Amino acid sequence: MFGTSGIRGAVGRDVTAELALSVGRAVASDGYDRVVVGRDVRESGVVLLDALTAGLRECGADVLEIGVASTPTIARAVGRFEADAGVVVTASHNPATDNGIKLWTPSGKAFGPDRRAAITERVQSDDYDLQPWDGLGSRHRREGAIDHHATALREAVSIDDPPSVVVDVGNGAGGVTARVLHDLGCEVKTLNGQQDGSFPGRPSEPNEETLETLATVLESTDAAVGIAHDGDADRMMAVDETGTFVPKDVLLALFARNAADDGDRVAAPVDTSLAVDDALAEVGASLTRTRVGDVYVAERATDDDVVFGGEPSGAWIWPDETLCPDGPLAACKLVELVADRGPLSELAASVETYPIRRNSVEVADKDAVMDRVREAVADRYDDVDTLDGVRVDAGDGWFLVRKSGTQPLVRITAEARDEGRTEQLYADATEIVTDAT
Structure with missing residues (x-):
């Protein structure tokens, strides 16, 4: 039922209101009594979130509803609102035809294999703790999650000479990135800033093929860096000041080298390039490899000597901030790096890559x-x-x-x-x- 990044699939076939209801029932029945919920910009999320919430409440859990927000915003809210778990209705970078469900712990880490297995077992065996009329859970709207995320982002970086930045929101939920960079003094232009779950501006996944417009804007303006998110902004990719897409392994190497000092470790999956190993060796740090999937990277990032974790897919984790892949945080960190160290094209060129x-x-x-x-x-x-x-x-x-x-x-x-x-x-x-x- 769960893949490495939660439940995900075509709406009406793989992901249905019936499934969302069952997952909600299972989460509440497994002892999660206070649950934060939210969704990305897909319209199908309205139906799925209603069903999910009904399942949670039917088995006695109190629901704290965030509304439409980025996945890292919602994941961070679990701990802030002293909840036991969080649920995001999102298909992340998948196309508009899809939706999904991802579960979060108070630390910001996604549910790991054991927790996912427990939920799967309840769903498959129809094992729910349904409550009588006077045992149903409550449902409350909680405001301030986006403001809290924005505050945390501003406090996570220090930018003395803010550059000009272009943020391609991808019609998704990651508008907090443009807001915070503006607050930090950057001149910010946005692309595809209107929330629209059909993703009319470009496909939801940010990669070299889908970011042609962003690259053109960077090439023709004086902006120092281009930022791009997927639909729920757990991912972040970049384009340099010349309009060149920054290769994924190179971006991972830049983040890793900047975060690590002598003796530190960085967590990344088994398919990570040697470029990252060599970049870390320059600062006396090393790479520890994990299974593919941000949940496994996040798990390894809980080790005391792991200062950063990343996947070339665009999921970046700073464990001192949160164990959730946080695209807006990655955007702020990259802008800080460019402001401090110089042009992104030169930084990228300093990372030696291999065939x-x-x-x-x-x-x-x-x-x-x-x-x-x-x-x-x-x-x-x-x-x-x-x-x-x-x-x-x-x-x-x-x-x-x-x-x-x-x-x-x-x-x-x-x-x-x-x-x-x-x-x-x-x-x-x-x-x-x-x-x-």
């Missing part, structure tokens, strides 16, 4: 294929990590074979510090997968 190959192979039984891949790799290589898929460290490079969480695919990634070695590792991994199918 990387990625491909997906369609298979009939991905679990069986992965079992055979593990056996083959164990026989041929010494340094093998099976934390998430099968990752081989070859010293001068690596490859990863990992099954897709949602499709009948096995994904292959290979990287080394020179192209020839990358191609060799990619060919080796592809041969192993081919033999296993």
